[in-house]
Amino acid sequence: MILESLRRVLEANALITAFMFVGALVWLSYLISAKLTRGHVHGSAIAIALGLVLAWYGGLATGGSRGLSDVPLLAGVGVMGGAMFRDFAIVATAFGADIRALKRAGLVGAFSIVIGVVLSFVIGGIVAVSFGYTDPIAVTTIGAGAATYIVGPVTGTALGAGTDVIALSVAAGLTKSVLVMIGTPFVAPRIGLNNPHSALIYGGLMGTTSGVAGGLAATDPKLVPYGAMTATFYTGMGCLLAPSVLYLGVRAIL
Amino acid sequence: MVIYGVGLLSFCMLVGMLVGDLLGVVIGVEANVGGVGIAMILLLVLSNLGSREAALSPITERGVGFWSAMYIPIVVAMAARQNVAAALSGGWMAIIAGVAAVAASFALIPVLARFGQGGHNDS
Structure with a gap:
């Protein structure tokens, strides 16, 4: 019953679930970067590589074309990592450019x-x-x-x-x-x-x-x-x- | 207010996308031509208008800064939704074509960078 409620809440708030998931993934990646590579490999590089591995797994597991976001619980990752937010964040990085x-x-x-x-x-x-x-x-x-x-x-x-x-x-x-x-x-x-x-x-x-x-x-x-x-x-x-x-x-x- | 920054950012992106889309129609290609780049230039120009009255307040800047800081997490999500399985199942020809194109492009960066720099050194 608790699991059923949890699933319902996570799926109903897909984008927020994605924020939490990616937050945890980035945290884990920086931990790996600091402890296992002593900072030699950048945390964000590890996070992106882990993301790609998960995307590969998602594609194999679901047979879909959108990587991990085809897993119903993580559909929000597809919104967060879609072209709209990607381009929005890229434009924001121009702020302060030379x-x-x-x-x-x-x-x-x-x-x-x-x-x-x-x-x-x-x-x-x-x-x-x-x-x-x-x-x-x-x-x-x-x-x-x-x-x-x-x-x-x-x-x-x-x-x-x-x-x-x-x-x-x-x-x-x-x-x-x-x-x-x-x-x-x-x-x-x-x-x-x-x-x-x-x-x-x-x-x-x-x-x-x-x-x-x-x-x-x-x-x-x-x-x-x-x-x-x-x-x-x-x-x-x-x-x-x-x-x-x-x-x-x-x-x-x- | 924070929303002014977010609103300004959204305005720049939508105008850039619109111009990019129109450019694509004019040239006759099915793609947005440089929409993001045009949006970036617009944001740079609007936020650097110079006059003190038009300068963004620090709180307004936070509205843009937040999205700039969200860039890496969004890219991580973007990586997680790529069709990696399709890339790997495309067979050797697709993989070799992709790898060779990347290797050649990487190799050309220092050549072009020296070319454009013209002996002028900035660090």
Whole structure:
């Protein structure tokens, strides 16, 4: 009876349940960071990694597509971590950002977005070709998926690709996003990702909003506004370039 | 009041999203083009208008600061709702395409960063 009431209360107040759950998860992660890694691995990096593991478990357990939030008790995590709150918090981080750093990197930031889209697209396309795909539409869709998991399906739908190819492009984009979240804090020292300038370029090259948001949170939250600023233009640029210029390029080559 | 800060933040986000959506329609792509970025610039401009009367009071700032501080927990929730299972079940081609794209992009960051910095050093 008590369990039944508890379940009812937690499910009826889903978003509040999510706040409590994430609070506990972050607390546990900082504890692990301090005790097990002696502060070497940042607490937020551990929290994000634990979140991804739980998402993987949630997907396996429920067969749904929204990770842990498909577990009925934790549906609120889906609201809390959805695009609405994510974008709201990202915009809030701009408060106190250095306008001069943004202005100074304006041109190279814009440049990095175009390079980022083309680079990921070309590499995704090459991988597709090396796995035996020769149809220009399939190669373009998979290349677009390597940009972000939104560019892939948008491009595939525009060109009339098959659902199996579109699913592959989404998987490639998801892999990218997950890897950027986990990998960024580890490669940050080696690639000089420690100032607003390189964060702007990082956002433009990576482009995946979730990946950049998670990667910078785990590396240095002060860099978030700069990376997010350029990343937010990436998906639009990808949706613009992939089904048009890049598709024509692929068709000319294959 | 705290709600002034939250209201200002919401106003900036909605205006940014609207402009981003219209940009997408104008360019002809099915995506919001830079909505978050435009919202950030708007927030920066509005909160730095400069004149002393227009400056935000500390309590108003707390309305924005709270959401800024909630950023990491929200990102943790975002991680927990990713479709990780689908990413891992997409097969080797999808994984290799994703990994290769990330590796190449990481490698290019120092190159572009040096390029744009132009010998000018700030730390």
